[in-house]
Amino acid sequence: MATVSTKNLAQAIYESSLGKSGRELDAVVENSVRMIASRNMIGKSTDILTQLQLIMDKDTKTVRATITSSHFLSKKNTDIIEKELKKRYTAEQVELTMKEDEKLINGLRIEVGDEIIDLSLAHQIGQLQDYLLKN
């Protein structure tokens, strides 16, 4: 049996479920689970779901961002961040996950996929340290 990557499997599940709802969607889900089981890939179901999420996000132009800040951010601030992210990634939807970390001292860090925008004070201090050591 030819090997199928989790990405290919997720793509196939996504395409076969497009425009379907109710019983039809249930049937697609059932068939998908059967196929995953027949290929002995149940152990990779987390990977398949992650890939499925990525494919869906790409199609629906959704950006998932993790915001880590030194203190709680107000709704006003998160709205500004959301707006900026929509503009930067030409996204229609932004899903934010908020985290707090005192180690940042002040400011915040935004993580989108493998991209990090570090606006924290801790990062700037690190840069200053490198600068002073180099010069």
Next chain:
Amino acid sequence: MTKNTIVENLRKQIEKFQAESKAEKVGHVIEVFDGIARVSGLSDLKASEMVTFESGATGVALNLDEDSIGVIVLDNFIHIKEGDSVAATGRILEVPVSDAQIGRVLNAIGKPIDGKGDVKATKSYPIEKVASGVMSRQGVDQPVATGIKAIDALIPIGRGQRELIIGDRQTGKTAIAIDTILNQKGQDMICVYVSIGQKDSKLRKLQTRLEEGGAMDYTVIVSAGASEPAALSYIAPYTGVSIAEYFMDQGKDVLIIYDDLSKHAVAYREISLLLRRPPGREAYPGDVFYLHSRLLERACRKNKEYGGGSITALPIIETQAGDISAYIPTNVISITDGQIFLETDLFYKGIRPAVNVGNSVSRVGSSAQIKAMKKVAGTLKLDLAQFRELEAFSQFGSDLDESTKRQLERGRRAVEVLKQPQYAPVATVKQVVTLYALVKGYLDEVPLEKIKEFEAGLADYTERNAKDFYKDVTEKKMWTDESEASLKKAIEDFKTSFK
């Protein structure tokens, strides 16, 4: 310095500092094992780009797969953990290059390991570089004097040539390389010795020998020891050639020795298998030929418009039980411009250097030989081959005619003359004198066991009494009829007095 001055200096420095906040691509370690890390993310990473791990270790991206990146770790990988962040540096793997590296022992990434302090380098060269193009090159026409009679006379090497030294273990491969480096003193040549997967004790011995011979004044040693990860053995020759290119770009002639490429191929096989690249013959990956061809192609002689520098490469290959038809030996034989084949049998017969003249060849070297040497050594290779055939044949019977006996005697003397102890390179002009005496039959009556003594005495005597000949060969690279007459007279005089 007072407290206030320190504070003032710091303030001045800080005033110039400007914090940058830009988006950075970051990856995460999925798994790490045996000097290899698999990393997720870093979607914009380039091939051979350097990355830094959270632990401070550096690595190089070798495999750019769809979902992950295969990184070879250049430092200790013990402190790298799963989930650690990995940052791209935006720089292709490069090594510092500087004139101050001469006389130093460096590791595979160009950092000194000889305990003599840092090397201040202002420039960096990428370790992977496309070799010089056709239009910037020039034919090989200048000799590299190795000081070894058997090589300079029979398998001459030219500046810009790639000559393979091949043989079993303990046949004197490294000895030829060291003798060649020792003989470059005063010859306007920079030497780079790349040690790949060798024992540290062997390297230390070699370094001491070079220091004793004054050769470290023009030599750089690049070392990836046997205890270091395979990744370092893999990049060491490229680091060496980048340093060599730095000197070549200044118009200098450089000699680079890769000791040895068999271990380099083994290191690359290890990395490739760990990166799950498909194995081919003898489990080497499919691009093992390209691994060596791209390295050796960087040896060249540049024409005057491009500075006129050169890189002469002497790669070393260790064979198993004299099998030169194995995968890596045949690859490197086909890439290089000739090979010096060393044999265990000859070595134990006392013929040292144990060069098998029949299997050794230099494809471009004869055009780089000086005229005088060409004249005396012209028929020597053929004579030796005929001697070996006759010698084998003569073992069956004792009834030999006079001319065959003469030929055998001459052959035995030729073999004796080509024997040479280690660390005793001979100047080209002295080689010419010895070979002249041999081919003109002056050695025919000298007893075999006294040949070495005769040779040494002759070199000293002629140096004093045939000065014209020495001057002509050194300066004009060829003798005149008058200087030849003076040499003949000197040889005859010496022969009469020799007992």
